Amino acid sequence: MIGTTRWGRAVRNLSAATALAVISGAAFAQETLKVAITDEPPHLDTQMTTATLTTIVNLNMMETLYAFNEAGEAVPFLVASDELSEDGLTAVLTLRDDVKFHNGDTMSAQDVVDSLDRWGAHGGRGKLLYDMIESVEATGDAEVTITFKGVFGPWKNLLAFVNGGPAIYPSEIIKDRGPEPLAPEENIGTGPFKFGEWRPNRYIELTKFEEYAPHDGPADGYAGGHEALVDKLQFIAVPDVGTRVSGVQAGDYDYAERITGDLYAELNDDPSVETIRHGAPTMPLLFFNSAGGIFKENFALRRAIMAALTPSEAMAIAAGPEDLWDAQGAFYPKGNRWYTEGGLDSFPQQGDPDKARQMAEEAGYKGEPIRFMLTTSYPIMYDTGNVLVQQMKDAGFNIDLQIYDWPTLVNRRAETDLWDIFETTHGAVPDPSLFTFLNDNYPGWWTSPEKKELEAKFVGTTDADERMALWTDLQALAYEQVPVFKPGDVYLYDIHGPNLEGLPEQLLIWPAFYGVAKN
């Protein structure tokens, strides 16, 4: 009836126009996934920093030759197949031939060689691998040959670890570049998203890379076939945790990282957000100075300090609910393929001040000041550090607590004569050889002959069982010589709105936003 009157026609036209507008609006709507991060990353050149914030952004646009799957194994990613010679000294990698860079060029063997060379020459993690490498050469359009100086077990793990890792860039960008980080727009990779723009203090925007050539396998952790399911990704620095939470609750952000433990129970009951726990822990680490000061060659005094500590008290204060921490001393959590109980008998469950005092006396300690450097920049370090320092004081250690902002602490720890203990945190690493305390050049400088001998054996074999047995011995040695003390594991958690689909139950290490859709 309506259609026959003038009003009816008007209504009909209006609804047709509205319908058209809705349809065209939907067709042109750009879906943007907004991620609230704690701060801006220092830069986006993942080869040159291990900063987590760089990794979180970069994971979506840069790719590596190998990638870690759900089980934590390094599997071929930009590489199609590989072959290791019987003597373990030559690896021939065949690259996938369909991989496109964001600038439209196809990835070649030369791009890979130049990317690896720059990382090996200047990247902190790259040097670990390149110290063991004779040469990396393009031996075909899609073939790269790596020649090792000796058998080197962790090579694939190092090539797969994106944090401070060998992202592959086009030759014209990466060839002969020094340590200076690339400009944001130079981050041209092969990932499902490409760099859009970085507005200082506002956001970093990545856009969907339409010509992305996914790996042909199923998505599996950071490996397998990826797909961008939104048009844009925005990473927005929201420093205040309360604001990050409110922003997700109100729908202003879709995802927010690093929420504090005190909100965990409340947010688990809140229908407007979902919590997502990190599967891999972050661990606070107290580094002892092995190159200078009171602890130099005095392993007994370090063990005395350890005997004074009750790690669970520090962990509970720093991380909150018991779901989010575990006061355990193994360098990998239970369930991880690298978990071992080597040396754990010495891990203090309950501190014993009297025993610690006696051990210190036997180690020749006469109340000299012990310089402990701590930072206010990161709450986990500050909170655990303060509790542990008090426990040390209770056992009679004369702790000179020095508090700095992070850049100052980093500056001071590089000098062997300025400190005795400093605290930092360490992220999850897929291979023990990546632990900073095993790195001879890292402040702490653990270079005892026993460590060097075990470490050489450990990296010098590719046999999985042998590597595990040697890692067990290394962990046991770390409890005897105490280059670091680890009070436990902290599990961070993030939150997201209920409209996000495709996120795993638990993050592998960092969130990745390929395969994630907004409804």
Next chain:
Amino acid sequence: MGTFILKRLLSAIPTLLIASLLVFSFIHLIPGDPASVMLGDMADTAEIEALRVQMGLDRPIWEQYLTWLGKALQGDLGESIYFQEPVTRVIAEGAETSILLALFTMVLIVLIGIPAGILSAAFHGGKTDQVVSGTAMLFASIPTFWLGLYLIFTVAVGFGWLPTSGFPSVLESGDLSNLKYLILPAITLSAPNSALVVRLVRAGMLDTMRDDYVRTARAKGLLEHKVILRHVFRNALIGVVATLGFTFVGLVSEAVVTETVFALPGIGRLVVQSILRRDYPVIQGIILVVVVFYILVNLIVDIVTTHLDPRVKMA
């Protein structure tokens, strides 16, 4: 008037030079450098040193200062180490947010603080005065981070009336509705500042009320509201104008806490972040701009004051 302004501007040059020299030396005295911040935890000393050389940080401080000064005189404040963009652009990004937020807040401060102050003074000692002064004390005592989070929690999350945080550019999009992002931050910032203005207006007016000419005005039979507004308030305003000027500069450059709570890309947060990152060119650039801004606002305050009080001569 022209000579006065010119003189004032010329006298600003030594101030600027001294300020830039002080800032330059202080920030280079703080330990820690941008190279180690950028290369992260795993970088070895050799790489950090190589980057320092590449960035020119190994040269003597006086040489770095002169290079910077030479460029600054030509309007080139250098490039941000962190963002790898011209400092002027980085500051301009922050300036839009900070200036709009400060203007918005100033409007609220004037609309709330001045009438409340007048009321409080006009009825001093009475119930109105007690209520106004009490409320002012309450708002002056509330920490801004708490008020900010409370407003986010109730108004933005609870009622969903306003966005929780962030601020998309108005200048770029031309979309004035983006100003809604600044409502809660402006309320947060105006609370303690309005309270200050209330106290100032009240105190200034109470001082003036004891003056002879006010008694004369009343004696000749002027209506009370005319006495208050035309004679008392106008004279009390002189001190308030100076305070408002500096409050405005403070709002632009020092609203760190509010900018952090509301994740606003403003100048205050930028300067604190730049200090933590040791982004020397940005710190120097901002300080320079803020000093210039202080000088200009000071000049404007002086001009306004001479209009309000003809006894103050422009010298």
